[in-house]
Amino acid sequence: MYHDRGVGGLSEYGDGTRCVHAGLPPAQPGEPFLPGPVFAAPYHLDPQAGPAGAADRYGRTDNPTLRGLEGAIGELEGGECVVFSSGMAAISAALLTLLSPGDQLLLPADGYYNTRTFAEGALVRLGVTVRTAPTAGPYPPLPGIRMVLLESPANPGLDVCDIAELAGAARRAGALLAVDNTTATPLGQQPLALGADLVVASGTKALVGHSDVLLGYAAAAPEIADPLRRWRNLTGAVPGPFEVWLAHRSLSTLDLRLARQEENAEAIAGLLVQRPEVTGVRWPGLLGHPGFEVASRQMRRRPGVVTFTLPDAAHVTRFLRASRMVFSATSFGGTHTSADRRAQWGDPVPEGLVRLSCGIEDRADLVADLTRALDAALEGAASDG
Ligand SMILES: *Cc1c(COP(=O)(O)O)cnc(C)c1O
Numbered sequence: 001m002y003h004d005r006g007v008g009g010l011s012e013y014g015d016g017t018r019c020v021h022a023g024l025p026p027a028q029p030g031e032p033f034l035p036g037p038v039f040a041a042p043y044h045l046d047p048q049a050g051p052a053g054a055a056d057r058y059g060r061t062d063n064p065t066l067r068g069l070e071g072a073i074g075e076l077e078g079g080e081c082v083v084f085s086s087g088m089a090a091i092s093a094a095l096l097t098l099l100s101p102g103d104q105l106l107l108p109a110d111g112y113y114n115t116r117t118f119a120e121g122a123l124v125r126l127g128v129t130v131r132t133a134p135t136a137g138p139y140p141p142l143p144g145i146r147m148v149l150l151e152s153p154a155n156p157g158l159d160v161c162d163i164a165e166l167a168g169a170a171r172r173a174g175a176l177l178a179v180d181n182t183t184a185t186p187l188g189q190q191p192l193a194l195g196a197d198l199v200v201a202s203g204t205k206a207l208v209g210h211s212d213v214l215l216g217y218a219a220a221a222p223e224i225a226d227p228l229r230r231w232r233n234l235t236g237a238v239p240g241p242f243e244v245w246l247a248h249r250s251l252s253t254l255d256l257r258l259a260r261q262e263e264n265a266e267a268i269a270g271l272l273v274q275r276p277e278v279t280g281v282r283w284p285g286l287l288g289h290p291g292f293e294v295a296s297r298q299m300r301r302r303p304g305v306v307t308f309t310l311p312d313a314a315h316v317t318r319f320l321r322a323s324r325m326v327f328s329a330t331s332f333g334g335t336h337t338s339a340d341r342r343a344q345w346g347d348p349v350p351e352g353l354v355r356l357s358c359g360i361e362d363r364a365d366l367v368a369d370l371t372r373a374l375d376a377a378l379e380g381a382a383s384d385g
Contacts, residue, residue: 010075015187015300016255023072023248034248037065037241061233065241069248070217073207076186076251077199079219082228083244087182087202089237090216091115092122094178094200095147097231098224101127103146108135110159111151112180113347135159136290139166142173149200151180153295155332156342156355158183158282158307160291163298167195182206185333186219187258189299198224206304206333208247209257215239215247257335257360261304264337264358267367269306277378280309280353304359305332310352315377316341319354322376325361325369332357337366 010018024034040063046053056063066083074081084090095118099105105123107116109132119130133139135154142148148170152160163179170177178198179191185206191199201207203215218228232238239247262285269283284295285302295302310316320328320339329338330345337359343351358366 011078018076019187019254020252022075022251023068023070025068034245035064035068037245038063039241059241060236060238063241065244065248066238069244069251072248072251073186073203073217074219076254077181077192077219078186078190079192079199080222080225081217081219082225082232083203083239083247084216084218084232085237085239085243086214087112087200087204087216088114088118089232090202090218091149091180091200092118093228093231093235093237094198094218095119095123095149097227098147098176098178098198099123099126099128100146102129104129104131104144106131106133106140106142106145106148106175108149108151108154109133110135110157110348111149111154112182113345115149115151115180135161137161139169142169142175145173145175147176147178149178149180150196151183152189152298153183153284153291153303153305155183155305156307156340156347156349156353158284158289158291158303158305160284160295160298162294163189163191163194163196170197171195183303183305183332184299185254185258185303187254188301188303192219194298197221203247204333205331206258206261207254208250209254209333209335210246210250211329211331211334211336213243213246213250215243258301258304260360261333261358262302264361264363264366265302265304265306267363268356268358268370271367271370272306272308275374277311277315277381278308278374280307280350282307303333304357306356306358308354308356309350310354310377311381313341313343313351315381316352316354318377318380319373322380323369323373325366326356326373335360337361 043056070081136159177196179196181199182202198220272281283306327338330340339356
């Protein structure tokens with residue numbers, strides 16, 4: 001199992017079981033459950049057979065720690081996985097490998113801003129035409145487009161789109177469909193099973209989930225995964241063994257972490273919709289969410305991220321200062337609850353828009369803390385006025 005990068009051998013089991021066992025080597029007396037990171041740049045070569053003599057020759061090309069994690073994520077995504085040093089390394093690798101000068105790329109207008117920034121700079125310079133469409137649609141006719149990159153739920157607005165429907169449209173148009181699965185994680189949805197050609201994602205967020213590792217990956221059929229692995233070798237976008245091992249170690253609790261985050265997000269979304277100063281509460285599990293129906297159909301669980309809007313930037317500052325539990329931080333999906341005012345990073349959103357990432361703290365503590373912090377932020381507004 002260790003040498004497989006997308007075995008599907010655990011597909012009959014539930015999420016918790018799959019997370020615990022994904023990518024582990026067969027049990028061997030005297031060996032650990034998950035072997036530690038292998039710190040090696042070169043490996044011993046057979047003096048006569050040279051590179052043909054063993055799987056491992058040089059760490060950038062391949063190594064046993066990488067194979068373990070790739071087996072695990074490939075198992076969960078249902079495809080062959082290639083791990084990268086960050087989500088952006090995976091996304092840029094996919095775009096640069098699969099697109100050629102003259103191609104058209106369709107991106108979400110409301111998705112992760114660095115993907116758009118990369119495409120509108122580097123890809124446009126290489127002669128790729130970049131178009132955008134809102135995640136919730138409408139989408140332009142796809143004939144003539146070489147690749148569609150979806151993000152569902154989109155970061156930070158959490159709009160969703162029907163991946164299976166767009167996969168059908170892409171196939172008819174001869175376009176490749178890639179899905180950024182960062183927010184959902186492979187336990188939330190499996191884009192490859194919904195018809196996508198390729199998954200790209202940041203593992204930095206909920207997948208690894210401890211706010212201590214930068215990581216990315218792509219997952220696809222071998223025709224797409226193999227060129228990406230060659231690309232990674234030639235560009236050097238390979239994560240170090242310690243990061244890879246930390247990520248693999250963290251995967252065994254993914255099911256538990258996501259379950260608690262979803263539970264907390266549900267409670268907090270319920271709290272937020274009742275606050276008159278809070279507008280635009282977005283969570284795909286909320287009955288009033290515009291993508292509720294599509295999300296209910298295509299997602300197996302809802303993310304721990306809730307987006308909402310406070311009256312202005314100063315209101316957000318007062319809220320963050322008053323909270324004892326919510327860390328002010330970007331990123332999301334970690335075990336600690338955190339909040340990020342997205343306009344401060346240049347996202348085209350209202351000044352008071354907050355992306356709240358629910359951690360795994362006790363729900364009652366979080367609800368009490370948020371209620372208190374929102375009340376305090378309101379009082380501040382009254383005394384300012
Ligand atoms: C964070 C993020 C990325 C980039 O991932 P890094 O690991 O930070 O490079 C890509 N897509 C989405 C949706 C993200 O949230």
